[in-house]
Amino acid sequence: MxxxxxxxxxxxxxxxxxxxxxxxxxxxxxxxxxxxxxxxxxxxxxxxxxxxxxxxxxxxxxxxxxxxxxxxxxxxxxxxxxxxxxxxxxxxxxxxxxxxxxxxxxxxxxxxxxxxYDGDTAGSISSPSFMYFDINSTVKEVTSKVIKESDDNDEIDVIFFHDDVRFVGGLRLQDLIIARESMALYDIVDENYPYAYADDLVASAVRKIRNYDVSVLPVIDDKKVLVGIITADDALDIMKEDHIDAVEGLVALHDHSDASSPLKRSMQRLPWLLMSVVLNIVIATFLTTFSDTIDSNVVLVMFQPMILGMAGNIGTQSIAVTILGLHHEKIKPMRHIRKELFIAIINSLISGLVGVLIVFGFLYLMPNDYADIDKVAMVVGISLVLSMFVSALVGVLLPFILRKLGADEKAASGPIISTVNDFAALGIYFLVATILLINM
Amino acid sequence: MxxxxxxxxxxxxxxxxxxxxxxxxxxxxxxxxxxxxxxxxxxxxxxxxxxxxxxxxxxxxxxxxxxxxxxxxxxxxxxxxxxxxxxxxxxxxxxxxxxxxxxxxxxxxxxxxxxxYDGDTAGSISSPSFMYFDINSTVKEVTSKVIKESDDNDEIDVIFFHDDVRFVGGLRLQDLIIARESMALYDIVDENYPYAYADDLVASAVRKIRNYDVSVLPVIDDKKVLVGIITADDALDIMKEDHIDAVEGLVALHDHSDASSPLKRSMQRLPWLLMSVVLNIVIATFLTTFSDTIDSNVVLVMFQPMILGMAGNIGTQSIAVTILGLHHEKIKPMRHIRKELFIAIINSLISGLVGVLIVFGFLYLMPNDYADIDKVAMVVGISLVLSMFVSALVGVLLPFILRKLGADEKAASGPIISTVNDFAALGIYFLVATILLINM
CATH class of the missing domain: 1.25.60.10 (MgtE N-terminal domain-like)
Known part of the structure; x- marks a missing residue:
């Protein structure tokens, strides 16, 4: 500072x-x-x-x-x-x-x-300050043009070439310097230099810069004419914004920036919170159908936070891992889903088993007048396994479904889904309880 | 592909x-x-x-x-x-x-x-392929050295200079090209070229590349000798990893990579889940102290998911906004905390108010035999306000406290904190209920 x-x-x-x-x-x-x-x-x-x-x-x-x-x-x-x-x-x-x-x-x-250009396309973030020369000129001509056109404001690490009007490739300044004046540009220009189309997604352009380790990515239009460049520095800024978007998506925020007024930011976060209140009323309505089970087994209430919390934890893990995969890598859907579901089964089963033991131990040791503590422990354990698995399943599949529907996969996260998972988890819990404690 | x-x-x-x-x-x-x-x-x-x-x-x-x-x-x-x-x-x-x-x-x-070098320092990610010349040489000498030493594998957009042995500055290749052979290097080398020390944090080096819009950042040791460079492309890779770390931190994942075996990944996620089971037993124990209140007011159970969910939602929002701020910007702690708490108060109050109305309406319309539906609605409303505010408070303060203690602020997220928030929310809920429904 x-x-x-x-x-x-x-x-x-x-x-x-x-x-x-x-x-x-x-x-x-x-x-x-x-x-x-x-x-x-x-x-x-x-x-x-x-x-x-x-x-x-x-x-x-x-x-x-x-x-x-x-x-x-x-x-x-x-x-x-x-x-x-x-x-x-x-x-x-x-x-x-x-x-x-x-x-x-x-x-x-x-x-x-x-x-x-559309807001999320490579064209919209490209900068029109680049050097673009005819590949049919000589090394000497190009060098003198670079010297003449070079301006303090522009970063020119790579210069680009066209044949007629179409983009043909790029040449690092460093390679221009070491080129002998007699060389043909065709022999030194890299015709496989990576590029993006103006209407490619920003994320795909950034991925190209990262994967191909270039400091400048040219952006061409559908006639293959160079229209702009994206530098690695630009990509860094974009990734920062992107990163913030992703985390905000996970927690349903819309503007973390310190700059807008607190009241404005408050209003931006409120709709989701209120929607969540309303959804929870739906859950409350649903729970009333189990009021007999709850009335006669108030002990179930003690473990309700556990069921909700565990289903929530495993669910956010699955969503995050799937969104990260979709965002940063080209994951193979079937392989990813298969692997994640395998992990979900293992973790649900182990958590359920530990749940049974720990709940049984807890009820056994705590002074209380509940009968059937073995059955209650079983109810908790079975509900853990089922609700965790369902929540993980939703977390893994939903981003793919949203993407298939053309929506942003990040919409899979946030309070709505967590309320849906709460709903499923409680449904499973009280259903299992009704079957094991009331009907048996 | x-x-x-x-x-x-x-x-x-x-x-x-x-x-x-x-x-x-x-x-x-x-x-x-x-x-x-x-x-x-x-x-x-x-x-x-x-x-x-x-x-x-x-x-x-x-x-x-x-x-x-x-x-x-x-x-x-x-x-x-x-x-x-x-x-x-x-x-x-x-x-x-x-x-x-x-x-x-x-x-x-x-x-x-x-x-x-330590794993999270600029030195550890720097690359030792750079060009480093004596600033007391001539433009001509340097140009011919660049030509001689230039190697296909290296990206040299900027060359660096030393006087004696200490780093003095950088010069873009582009500026070398346009320099006349007779110029003194001292006049064209940028002596304010940004740099990082080898033991600076990686995040701060990346921020320098982003803020100063350079494509290469030199890394020097404590004797001011150039030891490596970090390119903007490298920074992109680091930001990707960083981004993944942050999201994984939020959901307590440790390895999203598709590459390790599902069983290994399953075992990495399990400890958190199991710790969460154990913490929930603490919650259950705590809830038993309110068993009288619950026994005589089973209707409270219907709204327990609402209290837990809302406190959870606002809490993750606060944590995410604080971690993002700490990570990407230099936020001013007091200003940030004040603003966030203002937002938390507004949103808790409005959510609580909506909660009262909606719960009252729900109980009024649903066929049930609960007395005191106005009091129950008040309990839910007051508990929403208090538990949401507490959860937001924890979310805003904890990352700062952790950073102050020298820990990673990202540890503020994850299942442990969400369980602590559950704990506080339920405590508030049943305490308010006991006061309003039992003692009055």
């Missing part, structure tokens, strides 16, 4: 901030609300433009809206194109035009193109 | 596999057990060595152990140093020497160095 004394005069501040990275400038800007104007004065609008996209979303929007039009225009000028696109998407669609009209024609057209 | 007809003669197979990426070779090797020898014959040991590290861990170990010594030696020769280190760590420590002695002296020393 950087410590800056903002009481210094601007000239000294300028010196102190000279080599601070944009992302650290952003932190300073966020943390020192009272010195924001002074900070901008010290670093200049250009560097502030570079730092701006590192600010939290809320602050970006609020700060931008307060600026006068010429300041807005000035600020936007210093955004890179992909950042500009991300920035515009922070605003409601009806305001986009308002921002776009402040851009120069060329930049506006490129951003409009980026905005036109 | 690549489709290869393995019935083809080796010469044709060689042609078909010519441009297949190592990671795809690995998939083919995994999926076509009966053609493994033929595949190796077609691609040669060198390319097999490159593909080997993409195989699943289990297969790497099993396959390696079956090889004769000279084949082992040959295979190891084609591993990159950081991969070699990862590979060796798949084996138990007592076997490491066995592998190390098959390496040439220079490679052995470098790998031993890598193995010496």
């Amino acid at each position: 950087i410590d800056i004394n903002f009481e210094l005069p601007v000239s000294k501040l300028k010196e102190a901030l000279k080599n601070v990275h944009p992302s650290d400038i952003a932190v300073l800007f966020e943390d020192n609300a009272e010195y924001r104007e002074k900070l901008i004065e010290a670093i200049g609008i250009r560097r502030f433009g570079e730092a701006f996209i590192y600010l939290n979303d809320d602050l970006q929007v609020r700060y931008y809206l307060k600026l006068e039009e010429n300041k807005k225009r000035e600020l936007l000028k210093h955004f890179e194109l992909d950042d500009l696109k991300t920035f515009i998407e922070l605003f409601r669609v009806s305001y986009h035009e308002e921002i776009l009209r402040l851009l120069g024609k060329e930049r506006r057209e490129k951003v409009v193109k980026l905005l036109s | 690549i489709d290869i007809n393995f019935e083809l003669p080796v010469s044709k197979l060689k042609e078909a596999l010519k441009n297949v990426h190592p990671s795809d070779i690995a998939v083919l090797f995994e999926d076509n057990a009966e053609y493994r020898e033929k595949l190796i014959e077609a691609i040669g040991i060198r390319r097999f060595g490159e593909a080997f590290i993409y195989l699943n861990d289990d297969l790497q170990v099993r396959y390696y152990l079956k090889l004769e010594e000279n084949k082992k030696r040959e295979l190891l020769k084609h591993f990159e140093l950081d991969d070699l280190k990862t590979f060796i760590e798949l084996f138990r420590v007592s076997y490491h020497e066995e592998i190390l002695r098959l390496l040439g002296k220079e490679r052995r020393e470098k790998v031993v160095k890598l193995l010496s």
Whole structure:
């Protein structure tokens, strides 16, 4: 963390901030609300433009809206194109035009193109700053073009080539340097360089970067024309968001960000909680059908949390393992399901067996006036086995079913499913109890 | 996915596999057990060595152990140093020497160095293939050294410089290309290039790559000597593992990998499940102290799943949001806790209010012979508010407390805590019930 004394005069501040990275400038800007104007004065609008996209979303929007039009225009000028696109998407669609009209024609057209891609496609996250040359030129020509077009803002680790207009491959700068001027580009360009299509899913593009160990992945359209690149750094940001999404999905959160107001975040989490209340009333209704069994065997109530908890635990394990598999690897459905169900059977059986022994021991040792403690222990054990297995079965199959239906497999997690599992577990518990304790 | 007809003669197979990426070779090797020898014959040991590290861990170990010594030696020769280190760590420590002695002296020393770093430090994941030059040389000298030392296997997007022996900065290859031969390196090398210390945490190194948007992060030792680099691609792999760890932590899994045997994985998940059984017996014991209240108000049982479920839901939300914050951002503890508790109060109150209304409506409409349905509804409502708030409080505070104690904050999730929350929720429920229904 950087410590800056903002009481210094601007000239000294300028010196102190000279080599601070944009992302650290952003932190300073966020943390020192009272010195924001002074900070901008010290670093200049250009560097502030570079730092701006590192600010939290809320602050970006609020700060931008307060600026006068010429300041807005000035600020936007210093955004890179992909950042500009991300920035515009922070605003409601009806305001986009308002921002776009402040851009120069060329930049506006490129951003409009980026905005036109679907949100979860490779095209939408690609950056249009890349070098793209004719493969029929010479090493010497390409080298001098690289030197001429190289700009401080762009990261160019790999340059790309087309034949006619179609993408043919990539060449690492490092290989261009060691190439002799007389070499034909066709001989050194890697024609098997991996690429993604603009409408491929983001996740699949990220997986390509990871699997093929490239630092830049080119994105081409359906005519095989290069339209953008995704760098490994971009992929890191995407993975971070993705990771957060997955964990939030598991617990039915929608916005973990510290930036939005607590009240707003509270309202985002509430629907799920309330839905869960309603679902639990369905469970209560269902339980009333067993009121005779419960009335005459109140001891069953003691072990209700155990049945619910164990079914819940094994269920979330199965869901998580299945979602992780679907997300990060190409798992083979039948093999995965078979293996997971095998694990579920083993673990349910062992837990049930331990349950019987421990419940019997507990009832035997505790002073109480319940008869049939052996039968109660059996009820708990059998219910554990069955409810755990059912819960695991749901957890393993549901993500696949959702994916098959075209839905997001992550919807399999969350309070709704856990309530459904509660429902099944209690149904099994009291059904087994009714059969063993009442009818026998 | 690549489709290869393995019935083809080796010469044709060689042609078909010519441009297949190592990671795809690995998939083919995994999926076509009966053609493994033929595949190796077609691609040669060198390319097999490159593909080997993409195989699943289990297969790497099993396959390696079956090889004769000279084949082992040959295979190891084609591993990159950081991969070699990862590979060796798949084996138990007592076997490491066995592998190390098959390496040439220079490679052995470098790998031993890598193995010496703690598992979660930047040093342990760094790769020792980098270019490191004296900053007092000329652009021309450096360029010719890059050309000479450049090797197909290394990714060199950034080269690094030392003055004497200490690290002074980095220079992107792209900037080297555009530099005029007469320029002093001191003027073009970025002396603010971000770096990590070898004993920094992996997570902090990854965050640097992400925040500073660099494709390579140099790792230096405490004498400021460059000892390795971490690329953005490496960071992607680490983030993937990290992501999996976090989700597994949330559900107390330890190995989601498809690769180990189901029985082994079953045994890894079992301890938590069994611990949960035991903890639930503690809950049962606790519940017996309320047996009078339960006996005379069996209707309470109907709403027990609601209390448990709601406290559980809000608790996992709080834990997840706190762990995500601690992991991905530098959250300010007091601010985060204050905000989260505000959200918890709002959501508990609203859920409790809805609970009262819905339970009252339910009891009013359902045919039953319970008296005091207004009091029962109050008990459920008050218990919801209190138990949800307590559960959220634990979820927000525990990760901070664990971190303060030097433990992993992810331990806050998992079955133990959910059982503790169950315990608190039921205690509150039956205590409130005893006060309102029995003593009043």
